[in-house]
Amino acid sequence: MRNGKVALVTGSSTGIGAAVAKALARDGYDIALHYNRSPERAQEVQAEIEAMGVKTCLLHGDTSDAETPRRLVREAVEKLGRLDVDVNNAGITRFQPLREITAEIMDSMYYLNYRGMILGASEAARYMVENGVQGSIIFNTSIRGFAPHSNDGVYGGLKAGLNRTIRSFAIDLGRYGIRVNGFSPGVTNVRSPKPEDEAENPFYKNSPKFIPLRRNGYAEDMGDVVSFLASEKASYITGQVICVDGGLSIVGGAEHLADLFDAYDVAELAKSYVSQEEWRRQHDAFNEKLKKKYGEYQH
Secondary structure: OOOEEEEEEEOOOHHHHHHHHHHHOOOOOEEEEEEEHHHHHHHHHHHHOOOOOOOOEEEEEOOOOOHHHHHHHHHHHHHHHHHHEEEEEOOOOOOOOOHHHHHHHHHHHHHHHHHHHHHHHHHOOOOOOOOOOOEEEEOOOOHHHOOOOOOOOHHHHHHHHHOOOOOOOOHHHHHHOOOEEEEEEEEOOOOOOOOHHHOOOOOOOOOHHOOOOOEEEEEHHHHHHHHHHHHHHHOOOOEEEEEEEOOHHHEEEEEEOOHHHOOOOOOHHOOOOHHHHHHHHHHHHHHHHHHHHOOOOOO
């Protein structure tokens, strides 16, 4: 059932963006879908969402272009009548070691992952303030904004900056009843989420071993969190970034083997590997040896 409100989701033809759009559609929002390079996929998502009984419009443009994010907001309002939720999701993921970073790489990530998101949010905020809409602005960031991984200095640094920026925007808009929050995906299997495909994927079949909840995240997990952040259940939450990562950022651990090889001498560590039970036996035996030699340790 339609709730009379409208949500714009950038980058919603595939992956996380598509899942977010579907989740908000299930909540009753009319949806402004956006794509840049995947018109056929966007049309498929549009058909699926319209089957839920809500209205949609399909918007196109490269959000790394300075004018596009603002235009998308204006077009969403023109075509669907209003805007209540602005989800800034469109972005790219690129990892390079410092010695391979170029100005082109830096610019592409800055224009799309930081500037484009903020320009879209700026236009949405302007509309909401001028029209008295106590809406919600939401950013897709990354757990790499909280803890560093190998080869992600620029990508993770921009995400960290976005996390910090969200807090200031929340202060700016709080007096108008507009909430600003973010969600930070961890390992999210959007390429091969079917169990049979995941079991064969060289990355995703192993990544759960690094995650406290022992499973990968999926696009639908992100959609559920955005659904919550946009809802009245989150009406007293602003300036926050929710990690949706199965606990990966809690332990600050590696995300995959490349991180381990870059940060540690994994091959050397593997040579000394013993079972957990054997490690504890050796540890306890050594502590007993120390007690006999030096007495009980005093704090």
